[in-house]
Amino acid sequence: xxxxxxxxxxxxxxxxxxxxxxxxxxxxxxxxxxxxxxxxxxxxxxxxxxxxxxxxxxxxxxxxxxxxxxxxxxxxxxxxxxxxxxxxxxxxxxxxxxxxxxxxxxxxxxxxxxxxxxxxxxxxxxxxxxxxxxxxxxxxxxxxxxxxxxxxxxxxxxxxxxxxxxxxxxxxxxxxxxxxxxxxxxxxxxxxxxxxxxxxxxxxxxxxxxxxxxxxxxxxxxxxxxxxxxxxxxxxxxxxxxxxxxxxxxxxxxxxxxxxxxxxxxxxxxxxxxxxxxxxxxxxxxxxxxxxxxxxxxxxxxxxxxxxxxxxxxxxxxxxxxxxxxxxxxxxxxxxxxxxxxxxxxxxxx
Amino acid sequence: xxxxxxxxxxxxxxxxxxxxxxxxxxxxxxxxxxxxxxxxxxxxxxxxxxxxxxxxxxxxxxxxxxxxxxxxxxxxxxxxxxxxxxxxxxxxxxxxxxxxxxxxxxxxxxxxxxxxxxxxxxxxxxxxxxxxxxxxxxxxxxxxxxxxxxxxxxxxxxxxxxxxxxxxxxxxxxxxxxxxxxxxxxxxxxxxxxxxxxxxxxxxxxxxxxxxxxxxxxxxxxxxxxxxxxxxxxxxxxxxxxxxxxxxxxxxxxxxxxxxxxxxxxxxxxxxxxxxxxxxxxxxxxxxxxxxxxxxxxxxxxxxxxxxxxxxxxxxxxxxxxxxxxxxxxxxxxxxxxxxxxxxxxxxxxxxxxxxxxxxxxxxxxxxxxxxxxxxxxxxxxxxxxxxxxxxxxxxxxxxxxxxxxxxxxxxxxxxxxxxxxxxxxxxxxxxxxxxxxxxxxxxxxxxxxxxxxxxxxxxxxxxxxxxxxxxxxxxxxxxxxxxxxxxxxxxxxxxxxxxxxxxxxxxxxxxxxxxxxxxxxxxxxxxxxxxxxxxxxxxxxxxxxxxxxxxxxxxxxxxxxxxxxxxxxxxxxxxxxxxxxxxxxxxxxxxxxxxxxxxxxxxxxxxxxxxxxxxxx
Ligand SMILES: Cc1ncc(C[n+]2csc(CCOP(=O)(O)OP(=O)(O)O)c2C)c(N)n1
Ligand code: SF4
Ligand SMILES: [Mg+2]
Numbered sequence: 001x002x003x004x005x006x007x008x009x010x011x012x013x014x015x016x017x018x019x020x021x022x023x024x025x026x027x028x029x030x031x032x033x034x035x036x037x038x039x040x041x042x043x044x045x046x047x048x049x050x051x052x053x054x055x056x057x058x059x060x061x062x063x064x065x066x067x068x069x070x071x072x073x074x075x076x077x078x079x080x081x082x083x084x085x086x087x088x089x090x091x092x093x094x095x096x097x098x099x100x101x102x103x104x105x106x107x108x109x110x111x112x113x114x115x116x117x118x119x120x121x122x123x124x125x126x127x128x129x130x131x132x133x134x135x136x137x138x139x140x141x142x143x144x145x146x147x148x149x150x151x152x153x154x155x156x157x158x159x160x161x162x163x164x165x166x167x168x169x170x171x172x173x174x175x176x177x178x179x180x181x182x183x184x185x186x187x188x189x190x191x192x193x194x195x196x197x198x199x200x201x202x203x204x205x206x207x208x209x210x211x212x213x214x215x216x217x218x219x220x221x222x223x224x225x226x227x228x229x230x231x232x233x234x235x236x237x238x239x240x241x242x243x244x245x246x247x248x249x250x251x252x253x254x255x256x257x258x259x260x261x262x263x264x265x266x267x268x269x270x271x272x273x274x275x276x277x278x279x280x281x282x283x284x285x286x287x288x289x290x291x292x293x294x295x296x297x298x299x300x301x302x303x304x305x306x307x308x309x310x311x312x313x314x315x316x317x318x319x320x321x322x323x324x325x326x327x328x329x330x331x332x333x334x335x336x337x338x339x340x341x342x343x344x345x346x347x348x349x350x
Numbered sequence: 351x352x353x354x355x356x357x358x359x360x361x362x363x364x365x366x367x368x369x370x371x372x373x374x375x376x377x378x379x380x381x382x383x384x385x386x387x388x389x390x391x392x393x394x395x396x397x398x399x400x401x402x403x404x405x406x407x408x409x410x411x412x413x414x415x416x417x418x419x420x421x422x423x424x425x426x427x428x429x430x431x432x433x434x435x436x437x438x439x440x441x442x443x444x445x446x447x448x449x450x451x452x453x454x455x456x457x458x459x460x461x462x463x464x465x466x467x468x469x470x471x472x473x474x475x476x477x478x479x480x481x482x483x484x485x486x487x488x489x490x491x492x493x494x495x496x497x498x499x500x501x502x503x504x505x506x507x508x509x510x511x512x513x514x515x516x517x518x519x520x521x522x523x524x525x526x527x528x529x530x531x532x533x534x535x536x537x538x539x540x541x542x543x544x545x546x547x548x549x550x551x552x553x554x555x556x557x558x559x560x561x562x563x564x565x566x567x568x569x570x571x572x573x574x575x576x577x578x579x580x581x582x583x584x585x586x587x588x589x590x591x592x593x594x595x596x597x598x599x600x601x602x603x604x605x606x607x608x609x610x611x612x613x614x615x616x617x618x619x620x621x622x623x624x625x626x627x628x629x630x631x632x633x634x635x636x637x638x639x640x641x642x643x644x645x646x647x648x649x650x651x652x653x654x655x656x657x658x659x660x661x662x663x664x665x666x667x668x669x670x671x672x673x674x675x676x677x678x679x680x681x682x683x684x685x686x687x688x689x690x691x692x693x694x695x696x697x698x699x700x701x702x703x704x705x706x707x708x709x710x711x712x713x714x715x716x717x718x719x720x721x722x723x724x725x726x727x728x729x730x731x732x733x734x735x736x737x738x739x740x741x742x743x744x745x746x747x748x749x750x751x752x753x754x755x756x757x758x759x760x761x762x763x764x765x766x767x768x769x770x771x772x773x774x775x776x777x778x779x780x781x782x783x784x785x786x787x788x789x790x791x792x793x794x795x796x797x798x799x800x801x802x803x804x805x806x807x808x809x810x811x812x813x814x815x816x817x818x819x820x821x822x823x824x825x826x827x828x829x830x831x832x833x834x835x836x837x838x839x840x841x842x843x844x845x846x847x848x849x850x851x852x853x854x855x856x857x858x859x860x861x862x863x864x865x866x867x868x869x870x871x872x873x874x875x876x877x878x879x880x881x882x883x884x885x886x887x888x889x890x891x892x893x894x895x896x897x898x899x900x901x902x903x904x905x906x907x908x909x910x911x912x913x914x915x916x917x918x919x920x921x922x923x924x925x926x927x928x929x930x931x932x933x934x935x936x937x938x939x940x941x942x943x944x945x946x947x948x949x950x951x952x953x954x955x956x957x958x959x960x961x962x963x964x965x966x967x968x
Contacts, residue, residue, distance in 0.1 A: 100789070
């Protein structure tokens with residue numbers, strides 16, 4: 001594949017090591033409501049791709065249906081994107097990834113798209129550990145259909161209509177850990193400093209990286225009685241750990257005192273350094289990860305950051321032992337057994 | 351009593367209990383006939399159950415090569431006590447009834463118009479074999495030995511077949527051959543000259559193969575270069591994927607690494623299965639799935655996405671008896687409407703109708719070329735009868751020179767050298783088919799956003815009425831193009847006067863041709879047309895318009911192909927007389943013949959009436 005620099009660049013815009021400016025990672029102008037959390041999440045994705053020197057055309061964006069699922073139109077305009085149908089992003093992403101394992105896959109979904117109609121596909125993409133960066137823009141409601149409660153709305157939380165949600169909420173991160181996800185994180189669209197490295201960490205991960213991004217809906221669910229409002233989230237956020245993401249090519253400059261940090265080497269050789277405030281937290285242990293989430297919840301706090309990582313695990317292609325070559329590049333010569341073999345098959349059927 | 355007396359022309363039925371290992375004995379019998387060069391067609395009639403319920407295996411032997419169901423049973427092997435009486439009553443007058451006489455027949459078995467042949471199968475088996483597991487299997491083999499004697503069926507063909515079957519475990523061949531001998535000698539001794547049905551070596555079959563349609567479809571997908579499948583188990587389609595996997599394990603292993611040149615994902619449901627196919631095809635891999643009616647219903651929304659966003663899909667529908675769960679192990683052709691027009695909005699999908707394993711293989715392979723050329727779903731309409739039963743068929747053929755038609759895809763070079771502005775949905779060739787690009791091809795050109803929402807020629811979202819309309823109309827231009835690419839109908843003209851025409855498709859084919867030949871023997875020529883695809887070519891519609899009377903045979907209640915023909919061809923409904931079989935069994939020649947007679951359009955020769963009495967059905 002030829003890889004040339006994009007034609008037009010603003011003379012003053014700094015380029016990354018791959019020769020792209022931040023603008024090269026942008027997409028069409030957003031049509032979401034002004035202030036929508038999803039736009040901030042979109043910006044974090046743009047920033048992460050820029051900082052990671054990703055080649056835009058080597059990225060595939062897939063989404064379901066919802067305000068959140070529209071966002072792939074608003075980032076990485078030089079990448080192919082696929083806005084599919086409601087709740088089915090994971091299967092489309094699975095097929096696409098099976099066809100070509102060499103590209104970087106970003107799946108965007110919403111809480112309605114993931115936790116209700118697409119719950120089955122979410123669960124099964126996780127258990128197959130598809131190599132996908134699964135970003136759920138979670139606003140606790142169905143934005144696009146005008147604000148109904150979603151399955152992630154907390155019990156008692158009320159949106160614009162003012163009726164408290166009577167049902168239990170689904171914690172997608174806990175669920176993801178239990179379902180065998182290999183990288184689980186939670187971010188907040190209002191905290192870019194944390195969200196950008198989370199996305200970078202996810203992209204370095206080989207397997208399904210799930211990020212639940214609390215991404216407030218300013219139009220329908222940003223009320224004083226909502227637990228997914230900007231205000232509420234800011235007041236109740238609790239970070240698991242501060243961390244640094246050190247991409248493969250970079251030198252480690254920071255100094256960490258013994259016992260205060262946990263170092264996780266990702267599949268591609270990048271390193272995540274976690275600064276542990278609390279030694280009982282261990283993000284490589286499923287049980288401890290779920291416990292931490294539950295403990296914070298009891299205290300009325302929302303735990304964010306990297307919640308669980310298992311960098312050793314096999315992704316779908318490894319599990320099914322498929323060729324390292326992209327399947328979509330194989331030709332007749334690779335694939336067709338030919339007429340002599342068919343004649344032998346015919347003979348065996350006589 | 352007038353015993354039925356026939357050579358190479360009769361129907362035998364085996365009445366077994368599901369899960370009792372009868373399948374291999376019954377297959378052994380059918381295979382032996384096949385290897386004697388005699389046309390034979392076995393049909394498994396089985397319950398939706400793993401163990402314990404009744405199952406029948408009906409084998410038609412016909413020197414003339416008519417391989418559909420005929421109707422009527424000439425000889426029965428009844429080893430299922432649950433259905434014994436019904437099986438006994440189903441034998442035609444003059445026929446033969448073989449049963450396990452270890453237990454005597456109850457009082458009420460009093461027919462005097464059939465020959466009853468008691469063989470103490472259980473006793474014979476228990477005396478000879480001590481292993482209880484083997485006993486159950488070998489009891490079935492004993493009755494095959496019995497048949498060898500009664501039907502003069504060359505014993506060595508059976509022993510050869512056994513040896514071939516157990517080539518890798520010759521130890522297991524021994525007890526099987528012993529069981530054959532036990533049955534054979536018992537019948538020789540106790541029932542010499544009893545049965546007037548016989549099987550003789552024939553030269554009717556030459557290079558034919560015996561295969562089920564599902565295996566042929568799975569193999570076709572391997573030959574066509576399919577690399578990705580997502581699937582969800584459902585009878586009767588599961589064995590398509592099993593065959594694909596089996597052949598992939600043989601022919602798709604990378605030599606240097608031992609890795610597979612295929613990705614087979616057992617999905618969580620049919621929504622995911624078709625989603626995987628769409629994702630993979632969109633990304634440039636040949637991809638397919640197989641399902642049955644309930645899966646089609648679940649896939650509907652995503653099929654509409656593939657239609658509207660113009661993504662190649664190959665979908666195999668092995669139809670079973672609906673609605674809902676229906677009779678999941680019985681056959682039907684009842685998904686035509688739900689597939690042809692699957693999904694909301696104005697959607698049309700291309701359908702292919704194979705009729706035998708060779709055509710399953712061919713269409714199974716051609717479907718991928720069509721899907722990529724037309725960038726739309728291609729649905730292969732098989733059914734349980736074709737998919738799961740063994741059929742005799744001409745051998746499968748492949749030409750090593752064949753190149754896959756990957757359709758209009760712009761490569762990196764094409765994109766690099768692009769002169770005009772490219773639009774994903776811009777119809778530059780006027781055939782309604784636009785150029786697509788694949789992710790990762792080119793750093794700056796060819797990226798676009800695929801969506802199920804309304805889009806303009808450049809794939810941008812639009813609610814502009816004129817753009818929406820233009821796009822929908824272009825899809826119709828593409829539909830016209832499809833007409834020129836899909837398999838043409840098979841038309842046979844016997845009557846230059848064009849009095850009567852008969853239309854059929856898929857598994858009605860054999861029975862239809864047989865019925866036509868019966869009429870022809872009576873001096874009543876009937877023209878025929880086997881429809882092989884939707885959209886219909888002009889000649890399909892012309893065939894109807896050119897005839898005075900047209901019958902259409904379908905295995906569904908509502909005449910679904912008839913509805914589509916009326917709708918698409920603007921046909922006067924009165925012109926199309928439906929002949930509809932919905933009992934869940936493959937349609938029989940008797941049924942078609944009777945229906946044509948009953949319609950009153952054709953005079954009824956008496957000889958025909960008495961010769962072919964009604965078929966039995968459970
Ligand atoms: C099958 C189907 N059912 C219903 C809808 C209507 N619908 C569109 S978006 C949506 C909910 C989206 O919620 P979420 O995924 O949370 O996205 P948000 O808009 O909140 O970002 C629904 C129900 C649909 N498009 N398809
Ligand atoms: S409705 Fe809510 S989720 Fe949708 S764009 Fe507006 S703010 Fe965002
Ligand atoms: Mg939402």
